[in-house]
Amino acid sequence: MESLITAVREQNEAARFLAWPGDFDLGRGDHVEEVHLASGAALEGFAGNGAGGTYFFCGEGGEERPILYADSEGCAALVAIGLPELLRLLLVAPWWRDCQAFTEGESRELAAEYLQEMPDLVARRERAAAALDLSLSDQADVLARLREVAVRAGEDFVLIFTPEGNPYEPLIRN
Template identity: 30%
Template sequence: MPLTPEVLTAQGEVVAWLGSLDVTFAPDEEPWFTIDGVDSPRQIGSDGSGGAFVLLPSRNVLYASSEGRAGIIAESFEAFVQLVVAHPYWLDILKFSAGGDLQEMRRAADALESTLDDEDDINEAREEIRGRLDLPEPDDPVGALYDAVAASDAIVRATDGSPFTTLFNRFSIDNNPVLRNAAAREAGSSLRMI
């Protein structure tokens, strides 16, 4: 049986674990954006920054940020949950993508993973969600995220009609001292292993 929002929300403990990864399955009451060609967007949840997750008629999952950025982030609801579990900081991967560079996204993912504050809590949430949903680990969640956002053709508009911009942001981890240092440490430890 494919993973759907209905199957997921029937499992309260899994929903709680996903909440610890900043995904809430309680959609906003008031629509604050529209999607060209989609009459009634089905918002399935939100995150702590006010962004919305929408299940499109194509079964893709779209993310609309409260800052006016939007795009498809996963090819299916199951791929969306896999992404959130593998990389709860997926939005930061896009923030530090250097305008949509896959290698920069991979560097960002490695640096962000190494800077997790409550790594034990995150890892426990990952194990619980995967176990309870019998969810396999994705082969390449960063690559899948890149592919989804790069191919996104959904046009999301604010209530005033202005279009949202892409989820790819122009920053690189080199713009952030904490992430730059984390990447340098990761590179150093990789060299020592060789």
Template identity: 40%
Template sequence: MAAISPSRPWSLASWLPGFLASWLPGFLETVDEVDLPLLEAWHLGRVYEKWGTHDARSLNSAAIRLKVSSSELTAIVRSVTSEDDILGLIGQDPDLAELLWHTCEFDLTRGDQGEPVRLSSGRALEGIAGDFTGGTFFLCGERGTNRPVLYASSEGQAGLIGRTLTEALEIMVGLPSWWDCLKFSGDGDLTAMQSAAEHLARDLVGDQPEIGAQRAKIATTLSLDLAPVPVLLARLRDAVAGTTPDFVLTVETGEQYETLFGSFLPSRVPSWCS
């Protein structure tokens, strides 16, 4: 357990970081600011205490925020949101990987698009995952920068689906039918996407009644913020709309992938009209 500075009286706030370091090995990541009565832990790295001679221990894989106010203690645990931490956590947890595959077809073992592709802007592309239809998820840009996520289908459509990996996963987990919402979007109409989402949600729950619990488990493990469906749809629409001009995917011949926005409307599906 961490040492307490002899010059500082013992208190719950001074003792708690060391206790957590012992209690959460492999789960707490960094304590980079302590300002009594508020304790905050952020960013991957070593654990340390600014105000004392605290004997910090090196831990990883999560962040924890603590607030000590009088006799009340509130702890909020949040996972790391960097790309490497998210992908590393998925890669190290077979159960989580299986849930992501089953829920939103995000599989880290399928990161190869199958043909040479590049972005219109010339930015770097890194394939990180795929789905069972042959589509690929890419991170766009150089490591160390905020990299948006681009999805390329096996049928020649491609576009951004999130400004970051975290946002893309929030959309995919919170809206497992995101691809069909785009397909039946009437070229990107948010009202059409909302209508499609409502029909698809009913179909999904009927086919997979356990889907709600699975999504909640993924969200908890990765600390994803599953916003209401209308919010997720707006984020998805805005991401796809932001594909041009810099994130248009092309093949070696210069031919461009088509937009992810489909021209169909929900009324095209007979069972949704009954």
């Protein structure tokens, strides 16, 4: 089975959508600071965004590993268990970093803003998902899963700013 990272690199439609509005770039895997997981598990930066945030695979293995996102402001959260789940989040709710309460209403408002700027967003998302052979869930399910992963499983994935030994703040709170 081909890796999803390879598929993203090879599928222009998917790569363009993930680059914008997904703000996900496989060429930005280096984090701005030296960091490690409190557990001592392996941490591998593999993508980032334009604001200096980084996506990390946690632990050993392949694309099924948990994925932690750290922003450039000292906040971090576990955002997905495996690359397929992360890509679904970026395809369905590329505005996830702007969510504060993770309510359906908040997500609808953010979606409306994106659709106003990009009327072809849904069609582009569908083509990108098809190119990657990913089935998509609705916004409410995707954001509920993000919150569940960040709050429940995320407790075991605390990112530490190595030079000072300080933990990053939770990006997503209870």
